[in-house]
Amino acid sequence: MKGHSKNFKNLFYSQLFANTGDILYIVGLISYIYMVTQSATSSALIPVIITIGIFISGFISPYIYQFVTKKNVLIIFQSSKTIIMLLIVLLILNSNQILSIYILIFLNSFFDGFTNPVKNSMIPLIEKENMIAPSNAKMNTMNNTIQVGGWAIGGILLAYIGYMNVIIFTICLYIISVIFILKLTKIKEIEEERNSMLNSFKKMIKINISNKLSLFFNLSTFIESFAHSVWIAAILLVYIQSFLNLNVVWFGFINSLFFSGMIISGILVNFKYDIFERKSSFIIIFLPIIISLLNASFSMHKFIIIALICSFLYGLLDETRTIILNSKLQKDLKSENITQTYIFNNMVYSFSFSLSTLIISYIIDHSSVIYAFIIAGLSYLLVCLLGISFKKNLV
Structure with missing residues (x-):
């Protein structure tokens, strides 16, 4: 954390605890709902509800x-998420009302839809320009590390302390997150013109x-979602088996290996x-060609070693492009436009990822899994062509 501002450190640690809590509570609730309903479908509804909540919040958050x-947005909605967790604990203790828990899960993700755009748009307000890319790199590394380790830690905690204590532990993590948010100071923000919700x-x-x-x-996010949806557990399992x-x-x-990359x-x-910033336009526009070939290669062979290497390289290159693209956005966009961009991007991704997952799953059910990776490869080629058409805006 050397060279970073105190505000960035506080934002980083607030999100470290909040994001860890987000995964652990899902692990705990999936276990609880499956135990009560004995239905895998009931448990699988949780990520669907989370996606819907984030999407709907995009209609209201600009207002x-x-x-x-931004600081108060984080305080209000992270505190609200803490209260939601307390209500979930009370519901579990007093009844088995699964519908009520689904509603609370929706509210929790709905509040996430307000905090997610702020976390990204805050970085250029609290860091020097030359520290924006390293800040994004640290945030993304932290998020990905939690994605890798969070589910494993959640599983271990679930086995040793049970779903109830996992959810209580989530509440503790949320409280620590709020404490770090409260330590954010002197953030300069531009006051926006006030409009109606519509x-x-x-x-x-x-x-x-x-x-x-x-x-x-946002266009590249929409197209890339057709590649990202190929990497969900259900489709990878079909590919393996x-x-x-x-x-x-x-x-x-x-x-x-994908997350390691x-x-x-x-x-x-x-x-x-x-070094990466000097090559930013090449990374954003032309790196998708290599990523396209990596995805398509999964349909061209049956060697697990090649699949493992390509998985690692895909994670490495796609994440590099994501970090550099986000850093360029935060540097080049006006401060008042950054949050608006991330709000819409949240909506685009949640909608397009759900849509592409349904389409890809249907194609696999009615043909072969290799077509999923061919579509993923074509998606990144299309992103490259899109980048070429926007080249003057990306240099």
Whole structure:
């Protein structure tokens, strides 16, 4: 954390505890709901509800941000998430009302939809320009590390202390997160013109369409979701079992190497960000060609070693591009437009990822899993072509 501002450190640690809590409570609730219902479908509804909550919040958040500072957004909604967790504990103790728990899960993700855009748009307000890329690298590395370790830690905690104590532990993590948010100080923000809820939403859409960099960011997010959806557990398991004809244990290795690549990417960009920034336009526009070939290669062979190597490289290169693209957004966009861009991007990704997952799953059910990876490869080629058409805005 050398060279970073105190505000960034406080933001970083607040999100470290909040994100860890987000995974642990899902682990605990999946276990609880399955125990009560004995239904895998009931448990699988949790990520669907979370996606819906984040998507819907995008319609309201532009209006809310007009009246509340970024720091207060984090305080209010992270505190609200803590209260939601307390209500979930009370519901579990007093009844088995699964519908009520689903409603609370929706509210928790709905509040996340307010905090997520702020976490990204805050970085240029609290860091010097030359520290923006390292800040994004650290944030992404932390998020990916939690994604890798959170589920494993959640499983261990679930086995030793039970779902109830896992949820109580989540409450403790949320409280610590709020404490770090309260330590944020002297954040300069531009006061925005206040509009009605409908007009504030229209303004957000207009900003994202009229600004070429925002438009590219959201269009590429939509297209890339068709590649990202291929990497969900259900599709990878089909690939391992039906295409490679291997034991499901290899699913864990492919997943681990994918996330390892993402983590190493964050570390590399953090320490060598000046080199990566000098090549930012090449990374954003042309790196998708290599990523496309990596995805398509999964349909061209049946060698697990090649699949493992490609999985690692995919995680490494895709994450590098993500960090550099986000850093460029935060440097080049006006301060008042950054949050609006991330709000819309949250909505685009939650909608397109759900849509692409359904489409890819349908294709696999009615043909072969290899078509999923061909689509993923074509998606990144399309992103490259999109980048070429927006080249003057990305240089």
